[in-house]
Amino acid sequence: MTVTTLTHAQTWVDACPADAxxxxxxxxxxxxxxxQAALFRLFDGSLYAVGxxxxxxxxxxMSRGIVGDRGGEPTVASPMLKxxxxxxxxxxxxxxxxxxxxxTVRERDTRIEIAARPDGEVT
Structure with missing residues (x-):
């Protein structure tokens, strides 16, 4: 795992190759x-990560959940209790x-990176 601090406010974790x-x-x-975070790429190419x-x-x-849509909202259903x-x-x-x-997730060059801390959490 490669961890990169790009600014004092955000540390990024190299999650995986983009094509993987x-x-x-x-x-x-x-x-x-x-x-742990569950990382997803949707059909439209957008990237999301949740706990x-x-x-x-x-x-x-949650990474094994079923990706879907509810009224235009991208979703994931838990594989346990749905x-x-x-x-x-x-x-x-x-x-x-x-x-x-x-x-927060981003694609940089040929890699996908995820923020090391949840959104809204102060480091």
């Missing part, structure tokens, strides 16, 4: 603090007040 992330499939990424831990079961399975989460916000669309952390 299949569309509509997830990949688990181990972050420097030991947490990999299913908040209802505690299992590290709750659906927004890939944009991490909010559970089936249970209020439950959410997955979200991570």
């Amino acid at each position: 992330l299949l569309r509509e499939r997830g990949a688990a990424v181990l972050l420097p603090d030991g947490t 990999n831990i299913d908040p209802f079961t505690g299992a590290a399975v 709750q659906v989460f927004s890939l944009r916000t991490g909010a559970c669309l089936d249970a209020q007040g439950v959410r997955l952390p979200t991570y």
